[in-house]
Amino acid sequence: MRASWTWGAGVDSNAAMKTSLYALAALTAISIPHIALADDHLDAAATALTSDTIAYDFVEGITTEVGPRQAGTEAEKRGRDWAVAWLKANGFANVADEPFEMPTWVPGKNPSAEIVSPFPQPFVIAPLGNSVSTEPEGITAEVVEFGNVAELRAAPDGSLAGKIAYISHSMTPTQDGSQYGFAGPARWVGAGIAAGKGAVATVIKSVGTDYHRNPHTGGTSFRGVEATPAGALSLPDAANLERMFDRANGQPITMKLVLTPRDLGVTTSGNVVGEIVGRDPALPPVLLACHLDSWWNGTGAFDDGAGCGIVAAAAKHASRDGQPLRTIRVLFAGAEEVGLFGSIEYSKAHLDEPIAVALESDFGADRIWRFESNFRDTNPDLHAKIAASIARFGVADSSIVATGGADINIARDQKTAIIDLQQDGTRYFDLHHTPDDTLDKIDPVQLRQNVAVWTEVARILANEPGAIKP
Amino acid sequence: MRASWTWGAGVDSNAAMKTSLYALAALTAISIPHIALADDHLDAAATALTSDTIAYDFVEGITTEVGPRQAGTEAEKRGRDWAVAWLKANGFANVADEPFEMPTWVPGKNPSAEIVSPFPQPFVIAPLGNSVSTEPEGITAEVVEFGNVAELRAAPDGSLAGKIAYISHSMTPTQDGSQYGFAGPARWVGAGIAAGKGAVATVIKSVGTDYHRNPHTGGTSFRGVEATPAGALSLPDAANLERMFDRANGQPITMKLVLTPRDLGVTTSGNVVGEIVGRDPALPPVLLACHLDSWWNGTGAFDDGAGCGIVAAAAKHASRDGQPLRTIRVLFAGAEEVGLFGSIEYSKAHLDEPIAVALESDFGADRIWRFESNFRDTNPDLHAKIAASIARFGVADSSIVATGGADINIARDQKTAIIDLQQDGTRYFDLHHTPDDTLDKIDPVQLRQNVAVWTEVARILANEPGAIKP
Numbered sequence: 001m002r003a004s005w006t007w008g009a010g011v012d013s014n015a016a017m018k019t020s021l022y023a024l025a026a027l028t029a030i031s032i033p034h035i036a037l038a039d040d041h042l043d044a045a046a047t048a049l050t051s052d053t054i055a056y057d058f059v060e061g062i063t064t065e066v067g068p069r070q071a072g073t074e075a076e077k078r079g080r081d082w083a084v085a086w087l088k089a090n091g092f093a094n095v096a097d098e099p100f101e102m103p104t105w106v107p108g109k110n111p112s113a114e115i116v117s118p119f120p121q122p123f124v125i126a127p128l129g130n131s132v133s134t135e136p137e138g139i140t141a142e143v144v145e146f147g148n149v150a151e152l153r154a155a156p157d158g159s160l161a162g163k164i165a166y167i168s169h170s171m172t173p174t175q176d177g178s179q180y181g182f183a184g185p186a187r188w189v190g191a192g193i194a195a196g197k198g199a200v201a202t203v204i205k206s207v208g209t210d211y212h213r214n215p216h217t218g219g220t221s222f223r224g225v226e227a228t229p230a231g232a233l234s235l236p237d238a239a240n241l242e243r244m245f246d247r248a249n250g251q252p253i254t255m256k257l258v259l260t261p262r263d264l265g266v267t268t269s270g271n272v273v274g275e276i277v278g279r280d281p282a283l284p285p286v287l288l289a290c291h292l293d294s295w296w297n298g299t300g301a302f303d304d305g306a307g308c309g310i311v312a313a314a315a316k317h318a319s320r321d322g323q324p325l326r327t328i329r330v331l332f333a334g335a336e337e338v339g340l341f342g343s344i345e346y347s348k349a350h351l352d353e354p355i356a357v358a359l360e361s362d363f364g365a366d367r368i369w370r371f372e373s374n375f376r377d378t379n380p381d382l383h384a385k386i387a388a389s390i391a392r393f394g395v396a397d398s399s400i401v402a403t404g405g406a407d408i409n410i411a412r413d414q415k416t417a418i419i420d421l422q423q424d425g426t427r428y429f430d431l432h433h434t435p436d437d438t439l440d441k442i443d444p445v446q447l448r449q450n451v452a453v454w455t456e457v458a459r460i461l462a463n464e465p466g467a468i469k470p
Numbered sequence: 471m472r473a474s475w476t477w478g479a480g481v482d483s484n485a486a487m488k489t490s491l492y493a494l495a496a497l498t499a500i501s502i503p504h505i506a507l508a509d510d511h512l513d514a515a516a517t518a519l520t521s522d523t524i525a526y527d528f529v530e531g532i533t534t535e536v537g538p539r540q541a542g543t544e545a546e547k548r549g550r551d552w553a554v555a556w557l558k559a560n561g562f563a564n565v566a567d568e569p570f571e572m573p574t575w576v577p578g579k580n581p582s583a584e585i586v587s588p589f590p591q592p593f594v595i596a597p598l599g600n601s602v603s604t605e606p607e608g609i610t611a612e613v614v615e616f617g618n619v620a621e622l623r624a625a626p627d628g629s630l631a632g633k634i635a636y637i638s639h640s641m642t643p644t645q646d647g648s649q650y651g652f653a654g655p656a657r658w659v660g661a662g663i664a665a666g667k668g669a670v671a672t673v674i675k676s677v678g679t680d681y682h683r684n685p686h687t688g689g690t691s692f693r694g695v696e697a698t699p700a701g702a703l704s705l706p707d708a709a710n711l712e713r714m715f716d717r718a719n720g721q722p723i724t725m726k727l728v729l730t731p732r733d734l735g736v737t738t739s740g741n742v743v744g745e746i747v748g749r750d751p752a753l754p755p756v757l758l759a760c761h762l763d764s765w766w767n768g769t770g771a772f773d774d775g776a777g778c779g780i781v782a783a784a785a786k787h788a789s790r791d792g793q794p795l796r797t798i799r800v801l802f803a804g805a806e807e808v809g810l811f812g813s814i815e816y817s818k819a820h821l822d823e824p825i826a827v828a829l830e831s832d833f834g835a836d837r838i839w840r841f842e843s844n845f846r847d848t849n850p851d852l853h854a855k856i857a858a859s860i861a862r863f864g865v866a867d868s869s870i871v872a873t874g875g876a877d878i879n880i881a882r883d884q885k886t887a888i889i890d891l892q893q894d895g896t897r898y899f900d901l902h903h904t905p906d907d908t909l910d911k912i913d914p915v916q917l918r919q920n921v922a923v924w925t926e927v928a929r930i931l932a933n934e935p936g937a938i939k940p
Contacts, residue, residue, distance in 0.1 A: 064713040067591025078590075110580045120548075121537025121769070124905060212682045213768075213905035236908035240769070243534040243909075298683075299591070299710070435594060435683035438706035439713075 044320040044459060049393065049452035054316055056444055058086060058309030059365075062292075063299040063439045071293040071335035072104030072267040079292050083272045083308070083332050090316065092274030092330070099270040100345040102335050105129055107217070107296050108260025111231060113203065116140060116254040119244050123237040125203065126297060127259045128187060129219035129338055131230040138258035139164070139201050139229060145245055149185045149193065158198050164255055165194035165202045168242055173209040176370075177363065177425035183207050191230035192222040201229040201257050205238035210430035213237065217295050218433045219338060229259040269293070269334035271342045274312075276319045278327040278462060284356040284416075285327035286461045288315055288454070289343075289407040291336035291362060298437030302428070306442055306450075307361035308332050314454030324462035326356060333407040336362075337433075340406050347410035357417035357461050357468040360405030361454065363425055367446045368453045370422040371395050372402040375469040379417075382468065386419075386460055393453050395421070417469035419461075421453055514790040514929060519863065519922035524786055526914055528556060528779030529835075532762075533769040533909045541763040541805035542574030542737040549762050553742045553778070553802050560786065562744030562800070569740040570815040572805050575599055577687070577766050578730025581701060583673065586610060586724040589714050593707040595673065596767060597729045598657060599689035599808055601700040608728035609634070609671050609699060615715055619655045619663065628668050634725055635664035635672045638712055643679045646840075647833065647895035653677050661700035662692040671699040671727050675708035680900035683707065687765050688903045689808060699729040739763070739804035741812045744782075746789045748797040748932060754826040754886075755797035756931045758785055758924070759813075759877040761806035761832060768907030772898070776912055776920075777831035778802050784924030794932035796826060803877040806832075807903075810876050817880035827887035827931050827938040830875030831924065833895055834902075837916045838923045840892040841865050842872040845939040849887075852938065856889075856930055860923050865891070887939035889931075891923055 042050065062069075062082055069079035080097045087095045113125035141164045146152040148169045167190045171183035184207055191202035206216035215232045222228070233241065244253050272292060278285070290307030294300025308330075315328045333342030371390060376383040376399060387397035402420040404411050411418050424446075431437045461468060512520065532539075532552055539549035550567045557565045583595035611634045616622040618639045637660045641653035654677055661672035676686035685702045692698070703711065714723050742762060748755070760777030764770025778800075785798045803812030841860060846853040846869060857867035872890040874881050881888050894916075901907045931938060 060713065061717075064710055064717055065589045067585075067589070067710075075591075115537075119535045119537070121545075211906075211908075211910045212684065213908070214683055236906070236910050239910055240534055240537075240908070243530065247531075247534060436681075436706070438681075438683070438710070440681045440706050440709055 044317045045452045045456035048313065048317045048455045049448050052313055052317065052448045052451045054090070054313035055306070055309035055447050055451045058312055059301055059305040059442060060439055061086065062305050063301045067299045068296045069292060069294045069300055070106060070296040071338045071341070072102050072264065072269050073106065076269060076293050076334060080270050080272050080334065083292055087272070087274035087312070090312065093277050095274040097270045097272050098349060099268050100341065101266050102269050102341045104264040104267040105338060106262060106264055108133060108262060111260065112258045113231065113233065114256045115244065116256050118248055118251045118253070123241070124213045124215055124234045125231040126215035126217040127261045128191065128217055128230040128232060130222060130227060131220065131259055131261050132227045133260045133262060134201070134229045134258050138256045140254060140256040141200055142252040143203070143241070143255050149190055152190060152193050155197050160194055161198035163199055164257065165190070165199040166241065167202070167204045168238065169205060171207055171209055171429065173426050173429060175424055175426050176422065177428060180207070180429065187218050187220055187232065189221055191220045191228060192225055195222060195225045195228045199228060203255070203257065204232050206232040206235055208235060208429050208432065208434065210434070210436070211235050212436060214434040214436045216433045217297060229257060231257065231259055269341060271334050271346050272332040274330050276315050276324065276328040278324050280325055281327060283326045284354040285329045286458060287329050287331060287355045287358040287408065287411065288458060289331040289333060289358060289360040289405070291334070291342060291407050292332040293335050293337055294437070295337055295433050297435045299439065300437060301439045302364040302431045302437045302441055303433065304362045306365035306447060310361045310447070310450045310454055313451045314458045317451065317455040318458035318462055324459070325465060326462045328458055328462050331407060336406055340409065343407045343409040347413045350410060351413055354414060355410060355416055357419060358404060358408040358411035359419045359421060359457070360407045361421070361450065362405045362407065363423040364428045364431070365442045365447045365450060366424040366427065367449045368393070368395050368421045369424050370398045372398045372400045372420040372422065374402045374418045378470050379468065382464060386457055389456050389460060390453050393449055395453055419457065421457065423450065514787045515922045515926035518783065518787045518925045519918050522783055522787065522918045522921045524560070524783035525776070525779035525917050525921045528782055529771055529775040529912060530909055531556060532775050533771045537769045538766045539762060539764045539770055540576060540766040541808045541811070542572050542734065542739050543576060546739060546763050546804060550740050550742050550804065553762055557742070557744035557782070560782065563747050565744040567740045567742050568819060569738050570811065571736050572739050572811045574734040574737040575808060576732060576734055578603060578732060581730065582728045583701060583703065584726045585714065586726050588718055588721045588723070593711070594683045594685055594704045595701040596685035596687040597731045598661065598687055598700040598702060600692060600697060601690065601729055601731050602697045603730045603732060604671070604699045604728050608726045610724060610726040611670055612722040613673070613711070613725050619660055622660060622663050625667050630664055631668035633669055634727065635660070635669040636711065637672070637674045638708065639675060641677055641679055641899065643896050643899060645894055645896050646892065647898060650677070650899065657688050657690055657702065659691055661690045661698060662695055665692060665695045665698045669698060673725070673727065674702050676702040676705055678705060678899050678902065678904065680904070680906070681705050682906060684904040684906045686903045687767060699727060701727065701729055739811060741804050741816050742802040744800050746785050746794065746798040748794050750795055751797060753796045754824040755799045756928060757799050757801055757825045757828040757878065757881070758928060759801040759803060759828060759830040759875070761804070761812060761877050762802040763805050763807055764907070765807055765903050767905045769909065770907060771909045772834040772901045772907045772911055773903065774832045776835035776917060780831045780917070780920045780924055783921045784928045787921065787925040788928035788932055794929070795935060796932045798928055798932050801877060806876055810879065813877045813879040817883045820880060821883055824884060825880060825886055827889060828874060828878035828881035829889045829891060829927070830877045831891070831920065832875045832877065833893040834898045835912045835917045835920060836894040836897065837919045838863070838865050838891045839894050840868050842868045842870045842890040842892065844872045844888045848940050849938065852934060856927055859926050859930060863919055863923050865923055889927065891927065893920065
């Protein structure tokens with residue numbers, strides 16, 4: 001038997017086929033390596049590439065049987081219960097739900113943003129995390145447009161009194177996701193800046209790259225100012241609003257905004273953990289992380305059900321050929337979206353238990369294209385060994401120093417080894433934080449490539465006798 | 471100067487570029503003819519191909535300044551007022567809004583469909599036209615799945631008492647739109663059949679080909695039975711529901727459905743008309759039709775703002791080189807979506823005023839690929855002349871007999887000449903009757919190809935001295 005990795009092969013459904021073709025189109029000019037292995041035996045990673053079902057089973061299961069998992073709510077709790085049962089059913093040891101307390105925000109229902117004049121029509125909006133509610137009758141006010149956060153910052157103090165600020169930044173797809181750093185501030189800090197200048201509410205163009213009527217939510221921060229209502233328009237609605245400015249001949253654009261978020265006070269979230277126990281429990285474990293919570297509007301497939309499926313599947317496959325030397329621990333963090341509470345709590349609770357190395361999967365389910373570590377200089381042999389072992393899956397080595405994802409605060413706090421297995425983010429911001437984050441967006445072929453790469457990396461790390469980051 | 475028609479050239483924005491690339495991908499293996507013309511002069515159609523702005527201006531204007539135009543509502547009235555003003559501003563004569571009365575249904579707000587057990591989570595749903603409302607507390611009932619309308623018809627009488635029927639037909643994209651005939655009955659008659667067997671409500675998989683959380687609405691019929699609540703799930707939600715059946719091990723799937731449509735009774739709609747007056751007003755005119763109303767959930771860009779923009783632009787361009795022999799009349803029909811009221815009323819009002827030929831544009835804004843008439847046998851020279859004149863735009867001749875679109879009842883009632891300029895429908899049912907029917911989905915390059923073809927056809931017809939269909 002021979003495992004060859006070709007895009008679009010083995011796709012399971014019409015939806016996935018469409019997704020796969022879409023991904024293929026997005027990834028033009030990628031040359032796909034064939035995997036040369038002995039015909040009579042595929043190693044664990046190659047087996048994962050051709051036939052893994054564990055990751056898909058996880059993400060199909062949690063999106064179907066649980067659905068959205070807003071942090072701190074009963075839905076997240078159902079997600080944790082589901083994950084605990086799944087880990088046990090899949091042979092993980094020491095499975096636990098480690099609870100912690102957190103302040104919980106919920107979005108409310110039926111948000112609306114309606115242009116009142118001069119061109120009355122309804123827009124589609126989603127509240128941003130930490131937005132407060134409007135009164136039930138809503139806020140009706142003139143909208144003032146800013147091209148980006150810098151323009152908003154330049155507005156005179158008090159100049160937005162009684163106004164709704166609108167930020168019309170633009171974002172383009174990038175393979176490495178770097179445009180999130182460019183466009184993200186409109187969401188992260190825009191509403192707080194506008195509130196500081198007197199705005200009664202802020203509306204942003206979604207931080208996203210799709211063209212569907214599905215707004216992108218996400219957290220916003222009101223550091224030092226009183227929170228106001230804040231929401232994101234879908235990209236088509238934002239474009240429509242901008243055309244209204246062009247066509248209004250200076251008439252004011254008036255919007256009626258109704259948002260109904262509320263704070264539930266302190267509730268319980270939790271981190272779910274499980275282990276493939278190693279032969280030498282005295283050696284620090286390998287930590288594979290993801291997060292289990294999602295925003296309320298999608299089903300948390302790309303963000304981050306897939307990540308949890310990938311790390312769990314890799315932990316299983318990496319021990320296929322025998323118990324690994326080190327324990328492989330999976331961490332399904334809670335309450336990531338709303339402020340990394342799970343990651344912070346996990347580090348607090350386990351700071352004095354050294355880990356060997358940590359990795360996180362939280363950027364969708366499209367293929368891994370680049371490998372980064374923070375021990376390339378200090379442990380060049382191990383870095384090179386990993387790079388060489390995953391080159392067959394089309395993953396390039398990199399000299400970029402890995403800094404790790406949101407859920408592995410513990411690795412940064414312990415200053416230990418970190419690996420980043422960078423996923424292709426070209427279509428990530430089409431789906432991120434939207435209602436469209438659903439199972440059909442996952443391309444099973446690319447998902448299996450993720451599992452294969454993680455399997456290989458986890459297998460090498462879990463069988464490494466020496467310190468990973470000397 | 472030389473006009474060459476290449477896909478993707480001249481695209482105006484990121485959104486349109488993405489759309490254009492999407493269209494390009496959907497239209498693989500199409501060979502694009504170059505247009506050979508004298509370098510020093512482009513005829514009216516070729517000019518339209520390279521530089522028409524009229525059609526885009528129309529659809530941008532009405533989607534931005536009016537937005538959704540649900541039949542019989544004040545929004546449709548604003549749409550008619552806008553169109554009347556636009557036609558006058560663009561030099562049309564005899565512009566009028568011809569009112570008629572109709573029964574008006576409105577969708578209400580905040581529909582919801584929530585799985586109560588065994589896997590609680592919210593779904594995205596839209597009411598179908600003619601659905602009645604649930605009580606405010608909703609209907610909570612077991613969902614029973616049928617694979618298609620035939621399976622539903624086979625269910626024993628009374629067997630759905632107290633149940634919600636769910637129809638899980640599937641639909642694939644087709645260039646000629648023919649899958650609408652295959653999948654459409656689930657929406658057109660499914661709810662009525664289910665109601666006849668005792669169902670308390672019907673939920674269908676959207677009749678659509680996309681994978682976004684945007685349900686496809688559209689009319690349903692309860693002929694002979696008392697209407698029930700009826701709605702369409704988005705495709706991802708429908709897929710999720712079907713996975714629930716697979717995973718529930720026979721446990722009942724219970725859904726809570728809240729729909730709030732209502733009938734407004736009889737209100738006023740209208741047909742907007744305008745003319746490019748011909749040199750011989752005694753000759754029957756050429757009728758170019760589209761519809762102005764839209765469903766409430768999108769902005770009526772593809773369906774059918776584009777169609778009205780195309781026919782209006784063509785009427786203008788066709789008279790660029792001099793007053794045509796015959797009058798070209800444009801008909802922007804009202805209330806098409808909810809039952810072709812405008813088309814029926816127009817025929818009733820004008821049945822004794824012969825028209826020469828009628829054409830309708832109501833299948834989006836993607837390229838025209840095929841020409842059909844109902845006078846190929848009776849007026850072969852004219853048919854051949856038209857076919858030859860639009861071949862340069864990549865439009866193929868066909869022996870299929872044109873039957874005309876929804877808005878030209880008058881042509882069928884008068885048994886006169888009809889032409890169908892078939893548009894590429896490959897992505898039409900990604901957008902049809904959804905919130906996603908917005909301006910950014912229109913590819914300006916393909917829109918201009920439509921205008922060019924219509925210009926050429928309208929020019930030939932309007933200057934034809936003899937009977938079009940002898």
